[in-house]
Amino acid sequence: MILPILLVTIVALPFAGALIGALLPREQQTTGAWLAGLIAAFGLGVTLWSYPQITNGNVVRIDIPWISSLGLDLIFRLDGLSWLFCLLITGVGLLVVLYARYYMSPKDPVTRFFSFFLAFMGAMLGVVLSGNLIQLVLFWELTSITSFLLIGYWFHLSAARDGARMALIVTGLGGQALLLGALIIGHIVGSYDLDVVLASGDLIKAHPLYVPALILVLLGALTKSAQFPFQFWLPHAMAAPTPVSAYLHSATMVKAGVFLLVRFWPVMAGTDQWFWIVTFAGLTTLILGAYAAIFQTDLKGLLAYSTISHLGLITTLLGMSSPLAAVAAIFHIANHATFKASLFMAAGIIDHETGTRDIRKLSGIFRFMPFTATLAMVASAAMAGVPLLNGFLSKEMFFSETALRDANPFVNLALPIGATIAGMFSVAYSLRFVHGVFFGPAPTQLDRVPHEPPALMRRPIEILVLACLIVGVIPGITIGPFLAAAVVSVTGPETPYYSLSVWHGFNVPLAMSAVALVGGVLLYWALYGYLQRGIEGPPLIRNLRGQRIFERVLTTISWKGAKWMERRFGTRRLQPQLALLVLFAIGAAVAAVWGRLGELIAPPTRMDPAFAAIWLVGICCAIAASYQAKFHRLAALVLLGATGIVTCITFVWFSAPDLALTQLLVEIVTTVLILLGLRWLPKRVAFAGDDVALLKVRIRRVRDLAIAIVAGMGMALLAYAVMTRPVLVGSIGDYFLEHAYKLGGGTNVVNVMLVDFRGFDTLGEITVLGIVALTVFALLRRFRPAAESVDKPEQQRLQNAFDAQQPERYDGETVSEYLLVPAVIMQWMFPVIIVLAVHVFLRGHDQPGGGFAAGIIMSIGFILQYMAAGTRWVEDHLRILPIRWIGFGLLAAMGTGLGSWVFGYPFLTSHFQYAELPWIGRVPMATALLFDLGVFILVVGATVLILIALAHQSVRSPRAARPPVRVPETEAQIGQEVL
Amino acid sequence: MELILAIGIGVLTTCGVWLLLRPRTFQVIVGLSLLSYAVNLFIFGMGRLRINAAPVVNGGTVDPLSYTDPVPQALVLTAIVIGFAMTALFLVVMLAVRGFTGTDHVDGKER
Structure with a gap:
């Protein structure tokens, strides 16, 4: 039973490490790397060790009760799917730490980088291990915030600040939607416990609130995974240091979105709404992302659009709602993480060694760094879906899923054609990456001679590329069991048969693959001349920039809209504000009391003429004080004091000696205090103005008096109504009376x-x-x-x-x-x-x-x-x-x-x-x-x-x-x- | 008795609110003080009016019915002290603003 505790530990440890990292002096970059590396390695170790306990759909969970009556318990649960994600998060995390150790310049505050990195890793592990919906949303928001910190790490660059802000706003808004969605699901199911939710798929799909819940959850997932129409934040997040991009945009951040889709796949997928929304968003993103990637001039930009496109592929698969498509989606999540992380790292190395990421300036780098180039080429081939690499396998599964649908004719045509076109595009941009950077004449625009990076910096790429190769050649005995564990936890015991092998014979998917490969090469060849001219941005949709729309909306809401609201409804003047406040209070009191006042009865205690006389004085003093407060401050102060004394006598009369004593003393001090202040106030002169101004003043006074009288009458009525009610028996006051001496000794x-x-x-x-x-x-x-x-x-x-x-x-x-x-x-x-x-x-x-x-x-x-x-x-x-x-x-x-x-x-x-x-x-x-x-x-x-x-x-x-x-x-x- | 006190509270509230809506800071400070009296009396009244029933027990067993409710009293005691602090702070802010802006108008300028 040690595993449940370890689950809590691997989530908590990164946060603890983040705190320690934040306290490290900034020169301690090696310590920071060791800290982050050891924590990631520990997480990886726990993940690997726990594998035997989660096969065949087993779930390990730990409940830490908090407010159980509200369904708010801390639950960590590990099943096959979360296991696969834990493997990616900790495994890729470990490699990224190693890479970052060499990539990050000592001039930057590197310990802070590792601190943010660890916090992000903890948040990601929290998302995938959460067994409670609210808890999941909480960690989800944490990933948004920590990724904001990571993307904005170089905060002296305006691009980093803008990119981080955009990512935060888009994914944060998605998080809000997700929270609402989770609340609705919790309402439908009657529990936030993920295991209960996962067992209530039919209930959720049949509920009238299914569509709102679906849309809200999808908003969360699609913003996070940068799916159309929210894809625009991701390329701007490339302003982050490359290790961040390698981590966030391969194995983690953007994968959280598809993780959510997979998580809710068993309970929400299968309906028409799911199919149309998810497939449309996914397919659009797949094609547009791949198209835009071809025309990027920045290496990381190319990889960013490729990431968007591959996430679109996964989303499309999940939208199709068939178990086999879900298998392919999960498989592609793992494959994409490996080849994309290695490509980002390779791009980082090229940037590091040549000083630029601009494809127009780079060419013929192969001769300077043949090892890195070979690794990048293998990874690119996996990205393009070349046989004998892991990308090929999941892409084949994707093609076969699109080709074998038998819904309406439009879908039957659109899906396979779209998939093939996207495949061609991805071959084209992979070719551009390889050919543009590594081949051709020696670069002329570089200010230094590039060479191979330190061996340890290259090691993470070697490991990832090796994984691509092994999985690509012998998938059945390498990734097979792990994938099976993840798939069973999603599709349940009726998981259909699927085959993980390279060769399935001559069939439609193979033909589509062939078309995509050949078509992609031809496309690149045809576009070569255009691309060589180095024009920024993709043709046709160059002017359709999500970022610009986003900025415009932001400006309108936060600047123009705010200005308009302030002009329309705002005032800096105190009096209207106070008048509104009083009116609102009157309204609230009326709304609360209306119809509940009951009958007003005669006062239960006998009227005492002396008390009436005292209050006559008190009332006169109060009115006189308000009348004199403008021109005769001293007189008003004296009269105010008299009212205070009447209040004090009331306390004495009605059995409150403590209050009377305190009131009397405070009265003295307040009077002295205000007397001391009177000297600094200006001499008041009578209002001088024309008749119109005077009339305005009169109207205002009458209006204020009306408000005041309504407020006063309301208070009097309320006070009378309560005071004439019988005394409450058994109120909290009785407890104090009975126990003051026994428990308090007074x-x-x-x-x-x-x-x-x-x-x-x-x-x-x-x-x-x-x-x-x-x-x-x-x-x-x-x-x-x-x-x-x-x-x-x-x-x-x-x-x-x-x-x-x-x-x-x-x-x-x-x-x-x-x-x-x-x-x-x-x-x-x-x-x-x-x-x-x-x-x-x-x-x-x-x-x-x-x-x-x-x-x-x-x-x-x-x-x-x-x-x-x-x-x-x-x-x-x-x-x-x-x-x-x-x-x-x-x-x-x-x-x-x-x-x-x-x-x-x-x-x-x-x-x-x-x-x-x-x-x-x-x-x-x-x-x-x-x-x-x-x-x-x-x-x-x-x-x-x-x-x-x-x-x-x-x-x-x-x-x-x-x-x-x-x-x-x-x-x-x-x-x-x-x- | 309840009627008298209720009328008293009503008048204090009326005066307090009217002064609260006036333009001069001194009027507002007097208004706030009057309003505090009214609110304190109102809260105090929630414990009902009892004569000769001060919540000072004599040890041993206590019959809660022979004492008035101590809870509103404890709350009002706190409110009196906080009210003093508020008056003091407002007075000083008022003086500082008067020096700063040259006027005792609540908006810091005459019109």
């Missing part, structure tokens, strides 16, 4: 909740408070008031003028004498306030009080000293270090939380016991008290920091801001009304 339930039951919440809250205080501090450090606010306030100027007139008074004396008697009292109160704070803090666990309240009391004590004696005096006599206090408070609270880890409990588990203290007696000692101490220190620090940061502005004589430059209105800033 009798003040609200405080026990804050520091114990919901301590994590409080930790977050004090963190926010600390962040706000630091932000305030940072914002005010470089505070620049408006020019007209810089001068001393009017009162101070008058008082100083008075001092100047009196000969016996010194300047500023009146100001310093201001509030002299209260100041002395305030200074005397300092120790009293400290004692009060300590008292409120210590009683907090059992009686109303606690860290918050005590902290604010303490900070009021400090601010009183500032008011009484002035900033300078206080800071000369007291050590005020609020930033440090914030830090200590946070550390104390965190430390208490972490402390419970030491004893093996979850974070912030509180512990309490009673201690016998001399004279005082039995005292509850809870670790929650320690946590509350942290809260206390932080609240003191944060409040003091906020207050004195603002108070300091009056002392430090700040420079005025420069008058703002009027920016001309842009078209985006629409809307006319102001005020």
